[in-house]
Amino acid sequence: xxxxxxxVSRAAVIAVQIAVPVxxxxxxxxxxxxxxxxxxxxxxxxxxxxxxxxxxxxxAFLGDLRVTLFELLVAFAISATSGVVAGYLISxxxxxxxxxxxxxxxxYSVPLILFLPLYVLWFGLGPASKIALGASISFFPVALNTIxxxxxxxxxxxxxxxxxxxxxVQLFRFVLLPAAFPIILAGMRLGxxxxxxxxxxxxxxxxxxxxxHHIVELSENMEMPGMFxxxxxxxxxxxxxxxxxxxxEARGRRP
Amino acid sequence: xxxxxxxxxxxxxFGRLIVIAVLLAIWEIAARRFVDPMFLAPPSQVVxxxxxxxxxxxxxxxxxxxxxxxxxxxxxxxxxxxTVGLVLGLNDFSRRxxxxxxxxxxxxPQITILPLFILYFGIGAASKIAFGxxxxxxxxxxxxxxxxxxxRPILLTCARSMGANFWQQLRHVIxxxxxPTLFTGMRLGMTGxxxxxxxxxxxxxTAGIGYFTTLFTQNFDPTRLLGLVGxxxxxxxxxxxxxxxxxxxxxxxxx
Numbered sequence: 400x401x402x403x404x405x406x407v408s409r410a411a412v413i414a415v416q417i418a419v420p421v422x423x424x425x426x427x428x429x430x431x432x433x434x435x436x437x438x439x440x441x442x443x444x445x446x447x448x449x450x451x452x453x454x455x456x457x458x459a460f461l462g463d464l465r466v467t468l469f470e471l472l473v474a475f476a477i478s479a480t481s482g483v484v485a486g487y488l489i490s491x492x493x494x495x496x497x498x499x500x501x502x503x504x505x506x507y508s509v510p511l512i513l514f515l516p517l518y519v520l521w522f523g524l525g526p527a528s529k530i531a532l533g534a535s536i537s538f539f540p541v542a543l544n545t546i547x548x549x550x551x552x553x554x555x556x557x558x559x560x561x562x563x564x565x566x567x568v569q570l571f572r573f574v575l576l577p578a579a580f581p582i583i584l585a586g587m588r589l590g591x592x593x594x595x596x597x598x599x600x601x602x603x604x605x606x607x608x609x610x611x612h613h614i615v616e617l618s619e620n621m622e623m624p625g626m627f628x629x630x631x632x633x634x635x636x637x638x639x640x641x642x643x644x645x646x647x648e649a650r651g652r653r654p
Numbered sequence: 655x656x657x658x659x660x661x662x663x664x665x666x667x668f669g670r671l672i673v674i675a676v677l678l679a680i681w682e683i684a685a686r687r688f689v690d691p692m693f694l695a696p697p698s699q700v701v702x703x704x705x706x707x708x709x710x711x712x713x714x715x716x717x718x719x720x721x722x723x724x725x726x727x728x729x730x731x732x733x734x735x736x737t738v739g740l741v742l743g744l745n746d747f748s749r750r751x752x753x754x755x756x757x758x759x760x761x762x763p764q765i766t767i768l769p770l771f772i773l774y775f776g777i778g779a780a781s782k783i784a785f786g787x788x789x790x791x792x793x794x795x796x797x798x799x800x801x802x803x804x805x806r807p808i809l810l811t812c813a814r815s816m817g818a819n820f821w822q823q824l825r826h827v828i829x830x831x832x833x834p835t836l837f838t839g840m841r842l843g844m845t846g847x848x849x850x851x852x853x854x855x856x857x858x859x860t861a862g863i864g865y866f867t868t869l870f871t872q873n874f875d876p877t878r879l880l881g882l883v884g885x886x887x888x889x890x891x892x893x894x895x896x897x898x899x900x901x902x903x904x905x906x907x908x909x
Contacts, residue, residue: 411747411751412747412750412751415751415752416751416754416755419751419752419755440773440774494664494666494669495669497666497669498666498669498670498673499670499673501666501670502670502673502674505891505894505895508845508890508891508894509887509890509891509894510845510848510849510852510853510890512849512852512853512856513852513856513883513886513887513890514883515856516856516867516868516870516871516879516883517871517876517879517880517883519871520693520871520874520876520879521693521694595763596763596765599763599765599766600765600853603765603766603768603769603857604853604856604857611765611766614766614769615769618769618770618772618773619769626769626770630766630767630770633763633766634762634763634766637762637763637766638761638762641761
């Protein structure tokens with residue numbers, strides 16, 4: 400960007416982007432083979448890769464994956480419906496928006512994972528506490544975006560539709576919903592990501608099963624290659640889920 | 655008089671108070687009438703006994719430790735985030751090479767590597783600070799880099815043609831333009847730091863608040879648990895409000 404600098408060559412950028420991970424892996428390999436870093440702190444990358452392949456081929460992850468996906472889907476279903484309904488009801492009057500919006504954003508700014516001990520107290524160590532926590536945390540982005548979506552529809556559009564004699568249902572179907580839909584979808588994507596994070600997080604902190612729980616279990620057993628492999632696996636799963644949701648959002652955005 | 659009263663009654667702030675009061679009343683009645691006192695304490699009792707919560711041996715020290723972790727983690731995140739953000743924003747080559755990597759790591763569910771932090775940094779304050787830093791740094795890097803990039807190149811060229819050296823450009827052109835985005839980044843960083851530190855605290859803790867949330871949960875002592883969690887939530891709200899007002903205060907000159 401700086402004024403007279405010559406344009407950066409694409410090849411150099413790609414070279415750096417390939418070199419950095421390669422150098423990191425090489426350093427990792429040397430650290431475990433030559434420099435005597437303890438195997439308990441850092442497993443050999445080859446061992447980690449073998450463990451990763453084992454995780455994928457044995458399919459032992461299916462049980463934990465099923466638990467986490469179940470918790471995620473239920474939590475997201477709850478927060479998406481309640482968030483949209485609450486957001487819509489609030490967005491119907493400016494007074495209500497001004498009452499609830501600051502309240503919701505104040506609560507949303509608190510790391511709600513703090514309340515995990517309470518949820519565990521109320522719902523136990525099983526999936527119920529994760530579902531409840533995930534649903535409560537992801538409720539807020541969905542509700543806030545729904546309020547923003549329905550609350551800030553261009554007045555001219557509403558007045559024009561009314562002037563042309565649109566009924567309440569028609570107004571909703573043809574004016575409010577199309578205007579608010581992309582913003583609500585963005586809220587849902589955000590809510591989904593937040594729910595996924597809080598569910599994996601609460602599984603790691605206090606639970607009996609699930610992807611997060613399995614990472615902690617491996618770390619407590621000091622199975623380092625397995626743990627590194629499982630972390631990579633969970634990161635990949637999270638990336639895939641986020642990709643699916645982003646794709647759905649992009650598709651839903653198209654009119 | 656009545657007009658003034660009516661205006662107060664119609665104000666959103668008053669409505670918000672009513673909403674909070676109604677929620678507290680429901681909670682109070684539920685806790686007194688319907689729910690086992692082992693699981694839920696009425697809010698009046700939580701507030702009434704908050705002195706006893708603070709009187710529990712080790713709780714004030716635990717809150718102090720957590721605040722210390724938050725402050726150190728935030729300071730480190732700000733220092734690293736601003737430096738890296740400036741470098742990435744000012745240098746085209748480093749931005750194009752490293753920004754994709756930064757975004758990739760930023761999008762990763764960091765909770766998966768929490769056990770590694772405990773392994774490398776121990777169960778004391780260091781692991782909480784480190785985990786807070788990895789959560790807080792990335793939003794600051796990304797916003798600062800974006801803010802620097804948005805400076806109109808003509809301003810920099812102009813300063814340079816008038817003979818400003820790098821530090822003068824930084825002080826008189828870059829810094830004033832970055833300040834508003836800088837504070838947005840710092841606010842997001844603060845949210846990240848809070849999340850990281852509290853997650854690590856809840857995962858394992860010997861003297862911080864995580865120790866006491868676990869203790870109160872295991873003792874079925876919802877009064878103290880709610881008191882402690884409420885205090886921390888209040889701290890989070892205050893810190894966020896502080897960052898938000900700083901953001902407004904320093905972003906004003908641009909309007």
